[in-house]
Amino acid sequence: MQAIFLTDPPDCDVPSPNEEKSKRRKWLTDLCLEYVEKYICNTNEVTVLVEQIRELHKAHEQPFRCRQQDCEQTYVYHSGRVKHEIDVHSLHVDSDPGEKDAFGYFKCRANCGYVYSTKATRNRHERQTHPDYDHNHEPDKVDDKTPTQDYLYNYHRGKLAFGADPF
Secondary structure, three states: OOOOOOOOOOOOOOOOOOOOHHHHHHHHHHHHHHHHHHHHOOOHHHHHHHHHHHHHHHHHHOOEEOOOOOOOOEEOOHHHHHHHHHHHHOOOOOOOOOOEOOOOOEEOOOOOOOEEOOHHHHHHHHHHHOOOOOHHHOOOOOOOOOOOOOHHHHHHHHHHHOOOOOO
């Protein structure tokens, strides 16, 4: 029999209120662990999630190491490593064409070698450090044909993009 309402009797042995607090606490902990293992941890979604968390944890344990031989510096972020490599070793590693490097960081379009985690940070760097750089050919400009002011169009376009019923 399974308890559905709070007034239903429990289907397992419950310690009495007179038991020691530590025994009641251990009973509750064991019961919670049993239910978590039975109903949560045996699903594929949780297994995938646990693996993703392990990969993220491993990424922080294995920081980015300087690519210069005989240099033992390590960094948590790729952008910090690149800055070190350029400033200390004058090492420029840029083999990927396009706006982003292999780690997904935005590359400076003035070709100084620095990388940034966001476009906004990259653009600010370019304005401050490379004032002579021609910013007119930026590919991320929005063309005039996009109806950004038409809120009804954007509303229904968003609903259709996410598969929602527009009516």
